[in-house]
Amino acid sequence: MSWDDRQRAMLAEMGFRLPAAAAVAAVEMPQASEATEPDPIDVAAPSPVVVRVARPAAAAQLPASVATPAAAPMATASDFTGMDLPTLREAVSACQACGLCEKRRHAVFGGGALGQAQWLVVTDPPDDADDAAGEAFVGDVGRLLDRMLLGAGQRRMMGPRGEAPTAFVTPLVKCRPPRGRAPLPAELAACEAVLVRQIELLQPRLVLALGLQAARRLTGQTEPLGRLRGHVHRWGGLPVVVSFAPAYLLRSPADKAGAWDDLCLALRTTQSS
Numbered sequence: 001m002s003w004d005d006r007q008r009a010m011l012a013e014m015g016f017r018l019p020a021a022a023a024v025a026a027v028e029m030p031q032a033s034e035a036t037e038p039d040p041i042d043v044a045a046p047s048p049v050v051v052r053v054a055r056p057a058a059a060a061q062l063p064a065s066v067a068t069p070a071a072a073p074m075a076t077a078s079d080f081t082g083m084d085l086p087t088l089r090e091a092v093s094a095c096q097a098c099g100l101c102e103k104r105r106h107a108v109f110g111g112g113a114l115g116q117a118q119w120l121v122v123t124d125p126p127d128d129a130d131d132a133a134g135e136a137f138v139g140d141v142g143r144l145l146d147r148m149l150l151g152a153g154q155r156r157m158m159g160p161r162g163e164a165p166t167a168f169v170t171p172l173v174k175c176r177p178p179r180g181r182a183p184l185p186a187e188l189a190a191c192e193a194v195l196v197r198q199i200e201l202l203q204p205r206l207v208l209a210l211g212l213q214a215a216r217r218l219t220g221q222t223e224p225l226g227r228l229r230g231h232v233h234r235w236g237g238l239p240v241v242v243s244f245a246p247a248y249l250l251r252s253p254a255d256k257a258g259a260w261d262d263l264c265l266a267l268r269t270t271q272s273s
């Protein structure tokens, strides 16, 4: 499948750099059909995916398929074991497992695929708009994220012709830290139980970590975002690809080209996993 003029124009408008025409290969993704959305994309295929095995998050209670020797119990976590997705969402809305519950207006559970997801998109903690709405990525940031996902053949919402969502988008911690500060280690550890249960239920093939806080937590590293990008990390057994936060891309559109490279890496990784 090749890029048509409309796809090229749309992606160029977004600031995404396209792969060279001679180095593309088809990606088997659900068909995006509406006129304003891109079709499944082609990505540069020949370069092999290089996996960087990172130290996983120490407190993760990962499902058996992604369990790691480093897994350890969490002292402050609620027990979300056995909950289905709607029940888990309800539990999170009333969760008091860490101090972030005190100042939140709404917990942000996230949304997207209702069954198995191709991608789990894990973002930095909710911002003020997310906290007010109780939803992840509202407004311009959400529109940019949705277009990025659609460009990669993924969607977090039902399409106009009934296309099922293939991605689930959720914040690293579900409640906004006061004044937008970074979550404390105990808060991260407490909320990881929710993320782990989401992974158990959604069985994603890949985790896309958007933003520095999500990237550092899921790679177990403290390097700058620029050094975490461009590699395939592991969180338990799951491949993790790192990219910019959409809110940052709105402020720094020159980095959209790099974000596009990251999405292409995620696609290649999904194909090869």
Ligand code: SF4
Residues within 6 Å of the ligand: 092, 095, 096, 097, 098, 099, 100, 101, 107, 173, 174, 175, 187, 190, 191, 194
């Ligand atoms: S951040 Fe997570 S663990 Fe803490 S109260 Fe909110 S949902 Fe519960």
